[in-house]
Amino acid sequence: xxxxxxxxxxxxxxxxxxxxxxxxxxxxxxxxxxxxxxxxxxxxxxxxxxxxxxxxxxxxxxxxxxxxxxxxxxxxxxxxxxxxxxxxxxxxxxxxxxxxxxxxxxxxxxxxxxxxxxxxxxxxxxxxxxxxxxxxxxxxxxxxxxxxxxxxxxxxxxxxxxxxxxxxxxxxxxxxxxxxxxxxxxxxx
Numbered sequence: 001x002x003x004x005x006x007x008x009x010x011x012x013x014x015x016x017x018x019x020x021x022x023x024x025x026x027x028x029x030x031x032x033x034x035x036x037x038x039x040x041x042x043x044x045x046x047x048x049x050x051x052x053x054x055x056x057x058x059x060x061x062x063x064x065x066x067x068x069x070x071x072x073x074x075x076x077x078x079x080x081x082x083x084x085x086x087x088x089x090x091x092x093x094x095x096x097x098x099x100x101x102x103x104x105x106x107x108x109x110x111x112x113x114x115x116x117x118x119x120x121x122x123x124x125x126x127x128x129x130x131x132x133x134x135x136x137x138x139x140x141x142x143x144x145x146x147x148x149x150x151x152x153x154x155x156x157x158x159x160x161x162x163x164x165x166x167x168x169x170x171x172x173x174x175x176x177x178x179x180x181x182x183x184x185x186x187x188x189x
Contacts, residue, residue, distance in 0.1 A: 006059035053084035112150035113141035
């Protein structure tokens with residue numbers, strides 16, 4: 001297993017993995033658009049702008065011995081959150097007549113490098129890959145001159161919260177994203 005910065009060739013695989021999280025979040029967009037349409041919009045957004053939330057340049061990937069992406073983590077400094085979805089929102093409006101913000105709730109706390117998402121394929125869960133991705137995210141945050149890394153954990157996922165606590169993250173607040181309650185956790189790095 002190797003954890004490394006994602007490359008352009010990884011983009012389709014990492015967007016597919018992110019869909020796992022989107023499905024769990026029960027985003028309102030799926031009441032109007034199909035998964036295929038939303039994936040197409042994401043694909044176009046990341047091809048159009050490096051500033052897109054799920055552009056490969058923001059990702060760390062875990063690859064197995066066959067060089068297949070089996071895990072991904074996305075993150076960015078808190079100051080970038082407000083601009084990350086502009087290209088996607090334009091595409092959704094222009095191509096699909098969808099005019100609501102996909103992510104209308106702020107997810108970040110001030111002065112942190114935010115771990116937006118982390119997901120591992122079902123086939124390799126429980127093998128420490130998530131932990132490796134988090135450690136790599138900490139390194140990236142340090143490289144970007146951040147002293148704190150933050151993340152949100154769904155209150156309905158105590159297993160993930162236990163992992164983050166074991167890795168040194170501490171609860172610092174509560175937020176709501178969409179229809180889900182989350183605990184915001186941070187770690188000094």
